[in-house]
Amino acid sequence: MDVATLSFPELFTFSFGLSATYDAQSSFSDVLTYGGSGTDWLGYDDGQRSLPDALADPSAEVPGQVEARDITLTNEERLAAAEESQRLTEAFSQDWALGQETVPFNQSVSLSLGGPATFLGGQLGYTGSFNYGRSFSWFPDATNAAWVLAASRFGDPGDITATDRLNNGTIYSNDLAAFEAVDFDSLDAALFRNTRSVEEVNWGGSGTVSYRPVRNHEFGLTMLRTQSGAKEALDLGGINIQSSTRALRSQAQGYTERSLSSVQLRGEHLFGVLRAEWKGALSNNQQDEPDLRLFTFGSNRVVNDEGVIDTTFALTGAG
Numbered sequence: 001m002d003v004a005t006l007s008f009p010e011l012f013t014f015s016f017g018l019s020a021t022y023d024a025q026s027s028f029s030d031v032l033t034y035g036g037s038g039t040d041w042l043g044y045d046d047g048q049r050s051l052p053d054a055l056a057d058p059s060a061e062v063p064g065q066v067e068a069r070d071i072t073l074t075n076e077e078r079l080a081a082a083e084e085s086q087r088l089t090e091a092f093s094q095d096w097a098l099g100q101e102t103v104p105f106n107q108s109v110s111l112s113l114g115g116p117a118t119f120l121g122g123q124l125g126y127t128g129s130f131n132y133g134r135s136f137s138w139f140p141d142a143t144n145a146a147w148v149l150a151a152s153r154f155g156d157p158g159d160i161t162a163t164d165r166l167n168n169g170t171i172y173s174n175d176l177a178a179f180e181a182v183d184f185d186s187l188d189a190a191l192f193r194n195t196r197s198v199e200e201v202n203w204g205g206s207g208t209v210s211y212r213p214v215r216n217h218e219f220g221l222t223m224l225r226t227q228s229g230a231k232e233a234l235d236l237g238g239i240n241i242q243s244s245t246r247a248l249r250s251q252a253q254g255y256t257e258r259s260l261s262s263v264q265l266r267g268e269h270l271f272g273v274l275r276a277e278w279k280g281a282l283s284n285n286q287q288d289e290p291d292l293r294l295f296t297f298g299s300n301r302v303v304n305d306e307g308v309i310d311t312t313f314a315l316t317g318a319g
Contacts, residue, residue: 007210007220008125012115021106026138030102031197032233034253035095041134043201043229044257049291052091062088093291098233098251103199108133122213132203142194144236192238192248199231216270224262231255246300253293260285 037048054060063081114127204226212218232254240246264281301311 007208007218008123008212009114009116009127012113014113015111017108017110019108021108021135023106023136023138025140026103026136026197027105028102029138029140030100031136031138032098032195032235033101033197033199033231034098034233035093036231036255040199040229040231040255041201043203043227044259045229045255045288045290048093048095049255051290052088054088054091060088095253096293096295098235098253103136103138106133106135119211120213122211124212125210126208128205128207130203130205132201134199134201137198137200139194139196142196144192144194192236194234194236196232196234200228201230202226202228218268220264220266222262222264222266224260224264226258226260228258229255246298248296248298250294250296252295253291255290255292257288257290258286 035048037046039046050056055062063084108131110129110131112127112129114125117124117126204224206222206224208220208222210218210220232252234252234254235249236251237247237249240248260283262281262283264279266279267277269276298314299311300314304310
């Protein structure tokens with residue numbers, strides 16, 4: 001990375017900017033969200049999403065799936081495996097549910113300054129800048145569709161030239177409020193309502209100090225840091241049209257954190273007709289996506305003889 005800035009400003013300069021942008025879809029709307037960490041507004045996670053110590057230990061063992069019909073296990077072994085699974089699960093943050101919050105308008109602030117000075121009889125120049133932005137995106141009415149080739153339902157891999165329609169074996173509607181059967185073409189796609197929100201924070205700062213102790217010799221130091229964090233919440237679901245009491249729901253919590261740090265030291269020297277330049281830099285670029293949470297579950301709504309609605313849930317999904 002080669003970062004170049006103005007080495008010796010002629011005059012002192014200072015600027016400050018503040019802006020706000022209204023988004024008709026997201027600003028002051030109730031968007032999908034989850035708790036997150038206390039430093040999300042700064043573009044990084046404060047450790048809330050870190051791997052728990054119980055699992056960060058290299059010696060930690062996660063119990064495997066216990067088959068109910070495995071007669072080689074004693075009740076004590078089954079209970080021990082269940083208790084260990086519960087202990088490891090509870091070690092994670094208990095922020096499992098999605099919620100809603102009203103978000104403000106998009107905002108940004110910027111600051112920059114620079115100027116000349118003297119130091120130990122030499123010429124000194126300095127520049128610095130900082131910017132911060134926070135924005136919100138809200139997609140409340142998206143639709144996701146999924147297909148498979150009709151032939152593939154019968155064991156054949158499917159031939160796109162053999163059919164002009166694509167078919168999913170289970171048909172869904174993207175109307176989560178409707179549990180009644182509707183007139184639906186069985187050759188159409190499986191449709192899911194998709195609501196998604198993203199809160200993104202970006203900030204960065206840079207600074208340069210240049211020093212010319214004597215004529216024909218110059219040294220410069222430049223530092224740069226950028227940070228960004230994107231907090232995403234997603235809710236996807238649909239109603240099974242072939243069995244109108246069943247629904248499929250999928251929810252996700254995600255966070256992506258990126259950072260870039262760079263330090264650069266350079267020098268320029270003139271010896272008569274000979275010119276020498278040197279430069280050294282150290283950079284670090286990181287991306288982290290801690291604690292991605294994805295849940296897919298099904299629900300089945302049944303009305304009994306007394307007219308009471310009973311809903312059951314299953315983490316394995318609904319067919």
